[in-house]
Amino acid sequence: MELPKKMLPDNITIIEVGPRDGFQNVRDFIDTEDKVRIIELMQEAGVRAMEVTSFVHPKAIPQMADAREVAERIRKRFPDLRMIALVPNERGARNAFDCGVREVSYVISASEEHNLANVKRTITESLEELRRIRERVPDLAVRLDIATAFGCPYAGEVPKEKVFLLIEEAVRAGIREIVLCDTIGIAHPLQVADLVEKVQERYPQETFTMHLHNTRGQGLANIFAAMQRGIASFETSVGGLGGCPFAPGAAGNVATEDLVNLLDYMKIGHGIRQEEFLKAVACVKERVHANLTGNMLRACRYEHI
Numbered sequence: 217m218e219l220p221k222k223m224l225p226d227n228i229t230i231i232e233v234g235p236r237d238g239f240q241n242v243r244d245f246i247d248t249e250d251k252v253r254i255i256e257l258m259q260e261a262g263v264r265a266m267e268v269t270s271f272v273h274p275k276a277i278p279q280m281a282d283a284r285e286v287a288e289r290i291r292k293r294f295p296d297l298r299m300i301a302l303v304p305n306e307r308g309a310r311n312a313f314d315c316g317v318r319e320v321s322y323v324i325s326a327s328e329e330h331n332l333a334n335v336k337r338t339i340t341e342s343l344e345e346l347r348r349i350r351e352r353v354p355d356l357a358v359r360l361d362i363a364t365a366f367g368c369p370y371a372g373e374v375p376k377e378k379v380f381l382l383i384e385e386a387v388r389a390g391i392r393e394i395v396l397c398d399t400i401g402i403a404h405p406l407q408v409a410d411l412v413e414k415v416q417e418r419y420p421q422e423t424f425t426m427h428l429h430n431t432r433g434q435g436l437a438n439i440f441a442a443m444q445r446g447i448a449s450f451e452t453s454v455g456g457l458g459g460c461p462f463a464p465g466a467a468g469n470v471a472t473e474d475l476v477n478l479l480d481y482m483k484i485g486h487g488i489r490q491e492e493f494l495k496a497v498a499c500v501k502e503r504v505h506a507n508l509t510g511n512m513l514r515a516c517r518y519e520h521i
């Protein structure tokens with residue numbers, strides 16, 4: 217059956233964030249071997265872009281204490297993988313660079329309240345640190361994650377102007393990719409469509425990626441709304457792992473396997489082989505003590521579909 221899909225991109229880039237956004241919210245330490253194994257399985261299934269770890273202080277997030285080892289091992293094994301790490305400051309950026317990481321995510325919240333809770337800095341201070349990273353580690357590509365772009369657990373509604381302001385600063389700092397994050401899964405499709413339309417119109421030179429949590433089950437609908445407005449890059453997480461330690465009630469991301477399933481049904485390209493990816497999901501289920509929220513591990517599969 218041929219359905220009209222004129223308005224949708226032909227190909228989607230899926231950026232897997234489970235090993236960072238997912239693992240950092242798991243309390244029991246996941247063995248480095250297991251982390252690497254899960255990353256390996258996803259890479260074998262066709263994942264080409266991945267946030268593999270976070271160079272935060274191990275006291276802040278003990279789960280990420282092996283960031284250096286994970287990054288070094290993955291760099292060596294999969295030189296072609298687009299490997300991304302999260303860094304909270306210049307020190308993290310330098311450490312990441314030393315381990316062979318060439319692309320990092322840096323997070324600033326659109327709401328002052330969440331930024332203070334999440335990174336213990338004002339937005340102004342976060343922007344100063346961003347400029348320092350750009351200046352002092354100039355060969356490191358930086359993407360800006362704008363957290364709470366659609367709503368804040370402390371401040372409630374977040375005016376679009378606050379998002380625009382951060383994008384303007386990012387453009388000034390030479391950043392080419394902006395990640396709009398619905399940290400608490402509060403966005404709805406019309407809101408996503410509206411913000412996406414406006415930012416693309418205002419900043420046509422930027423690439424926009426969406427990071428939409430699925431707290432209220434609206435994740436895939438929000439992704440579809442963004443796709444209809446031409447967004448072709450999405451961050452999702454194996455098994456739907458994820459959350460935010462400083463956003464009460466934040467739950468998992470859209471599960472990568474659920475997005476893969478949706479795109480397969482709609483015949484939109486993405487490069488991941490579902491059967492193989494589900495092996496990674498099964499491995500997470502076996503080795504990571506966390507509640508998996510993705511649907512595809514449970515869904516009944518029929519021979520002819």
Ligand code: ZN
Nearest residue numbers: 237427458459
């Ligand atoms: Zn997230």
